Amino acid sequence: MPSDARLLLLDKNQVEALLRHDDVLEAVREAFVLHSQGEGRVFPLVREPLTTGGVFGIKSGDVQTQGLLGFKAAGFWPGNRGLGGEPHQATIMLIDPATGRPVCVIDGNAVTTMRTGAAGGLGLAHLARPDSTRLCVFGTGVQARVQLSFALRILPALQQVRYVTANGEPDAAFEQAFAQRCHISHATDRNAAVSDSDVVITATPGGGALFDPEAVQPGTHLNCVGADTRGKRELPHGLLGRVRLFVDDGAQARQIGETQWAPDTPCIELGDLLTGKASANRAPADITVFDMTGLALQDLTVARLLHERARTGSVGSSIAWPW
Structure with a gap:
């Protein structure tokens, strides 16, 4: 089993530095097109209330022809305002569809914000x-x-x-x-x-x-x-x-x-x-x-853009993630 596998982590500041309005707009447009053409799949949604007062959800999907697979775990925690934080929280994971291994973990707050703005x-x-x-x-x-x-x-x-x-x-x-x-x-x-x-x-x-x-x-x-x-x-x-x-x-x-x-x-x-x-x-x-x-596809097309840009620019933290 591969012992030299790596996992790329992109935090909030790195994500915000990599995002560009025009690029996100095109990535979201692609997500809508893939969805319409049936090339991009959206899997059943999870959206459930928690006893803590929050709401937890998972949006996931794939584009088989592009080797794109992943999910966003996200929700709304109103109590975060009292902590001086953002109530909306999101984390995105890209997964290798050939092996099921995680490839990149991305702070999803800024992604969610901008891809929703682009969709609008x-x-x-x-x-x-x-x-x-x-x-x-x-x-x-x-x-x-x-x-x-x-x-x-x-x-x-x-x-x-x-x-x-x-x-x-x-x-x-x-x-x-x-x-x-x-x-x-x-x-x-x-x-x-x-x-x-x-x-x-x-x-x-x-x-x-x-x-x-x-x-x-x-x-x-x-x-x-x-x-x-x-x-x-x-x-x-x-x-x-x-x-x-x-x-x-x-x-x-x-x-x-x-x-x-x-x-x-x-x-x-x-x-x-x-x-x-x-x-x-x-x-x-x-x-x-x-x-x-x-759409989960919006998160995935933007996440793919960030992953590619981070690898090209050597941005993020690459950590050992052996099998």
């Missing part, structure tokens, strides 16, 4: 009206920031951003982060902010409906990020019956996404738009929703 960006590129100028974002946390960052990259006509906070108070740090890229202001009336927006992004813990269904006007596009577990939601009851629904994975969206609340709603997978299997054919008055639950 692709949703905007293919579903939002290109002339959208006004955006409303719910949340000011890590995911709200990356979603807004990609939105400003993807939709150059965006000029006005309004944000809604859970406590109803302005977030000076959030405003400062985007003040040079758009006109940003705090919204105290969430329904009015939604009604006055071309694009709505919901990036909250998914604790309940964030606005009234009547607030959503014809022509609006919504990127929904927060519903990623059974029982979570951000959209109001009845809204999905009025929209054209797009998802990353139909079965997963019905299990843990916004679609769980209206599982019979017809939907189109975003990957099928990218491969031409389906067409959005967006009419100006259509309300579109992208229900984002996150």
Whole structure:
């Protein structure tokens, strides 16, 4: 048995130094395409509550033609805020499909953040009206920031951003982060902010409906990020019956996404738009929703990118991992 096998470890700082917005966008696009073409498989999801108050999940999959196999163990631990840490935690492992041996272990927090932002960006590129100028974002946390960052990259006509906070108070740090890229202001009336927006992004813990269904006007596009577990939601009851629904994975969206609340709603997978299997054919008055639950393939294509870049640049810690 090989006694000289090595395992590469990439920590938080190394991952953040290696990530590039444009590269992640292309890796996530590839993941959607592989999923649509059936070349990339997504295995059954694990997502379970813990007695500690956290939620633990495993997303896994493979691309057999590329020798790509792995999983992400991740979840949400709200108590981490009291420790001064991030509630979302994730670890990615790449595995050699020929031997089952681990190849690379990667801190997955930044990967999850950026690949989700990239997925949201692709949703905007293919579903939002290109002339959208006004955006409303719910949340000011890590995911709200990356979603807004990609939105400003993807939709150059965006000029006005309004944000809604859970406590109803302005977030000076959030405003400062985007003040040079758009006109940003705090919204105290969430329904009015939604009604006055071309694009709505919901990036909250998914604790309940964030606005009234009547607030959503014809022509609006919504990127929904927060519903990623059974029982979570951000959209109001009845809204999905009025929209054209797009998802990353139909079965997963019905299990843990916004679609769980209206599982019979017809939907189109975003990957099928990218491969031409389906067409959005967006009419100006259509309300579109992208229900984002996150694909294991997104984590794996980005992890492969990081692994290759780390090996080329001799980044990370290589440790002995003999059989």
